[in-house]
Amino acid sequence: MMKKTNTNTILAGGLALAVFGAWSLGDYINGNLELLPVDRVPTNQTAVVAQPFDVKNLFPVWVASSTKTQDQSGESGSVDDLFASTKPVAPPMEAVVADMAPPVQKTDYAAVLASHMRLESLAVNGGFINGKFYRVGEDIADFEYPSGNRQVIPRLVEVRARSVIVAHGGKRTEIVL
CATH class of the missing domain: 2.30.30 (SH3 type barrels.)
Structure with a gap:
């Protein structure tokens, strides 16, 4: 029985020594990596700056203010009144011609x-x-x-x-x- 206890003790001590050695090696490598001089490589890319979220630019819907009196909830009119269809007006012909793309030029x-x-x-x-x-x-x-x-x-x-x-x-x- 004495031999089995010594073997287990030796194995446990060897395992602890291996774990401690691996831990020490990791600390040594990390310490040396931190000392490496690393320079940032300049690029031509510009940083993208996030713009604040603006619902008016995302959904450019304009509703004319209603001349109706507001009810107790603070809303004016009904939803049907806000989104009632109106007859579209065609733009004048001069505007349509002006918006046309210029003629394609031939390649030299x-x-x-x-x-x-x-x-x-x-x-x-x-x-x-x-x-x-x-x-x-x-x-x-x-x-x-x-x-x-x-x-x-x-x-x-x-x-x-x-x-x-x-x-x-x-x-x-x-x-x-």
Whole structure:
């Protein structure tokens, strides 16, 4: 019986030592983590500030004050009177025409091509445009665009000393190094 008691005592002491060791290790790690220099990374995001709850802005309903006398409860008229339907009045035609959206303007694809095409280097018979080599006379299918009911594919037509000429839709655009 003496051996069993010693074994239980040793196991209980070992368990207590393990718990104490784990606790001490956790405190040591937390203490060292608090000493690490942590800087806040600046961001371009702006903080969202909560606006106070305003029922009038949430439900913009306006009810004209009633000319009826108020009853003892302090309310005037009936609910039916407050929400009685009125005949809608059509706005004048000038206001309707003024509110119409302006006509859609056509896109200037020559300017779009010139701003998106990047000439990276030149060769005698072509050039690298946006990472791809195109020979004179070759279509630049990556910059295909719609024109009316057909698609226009720009074509490399000329190589100059420091630029290339791209023809598209009857126009010519110079892309400079």
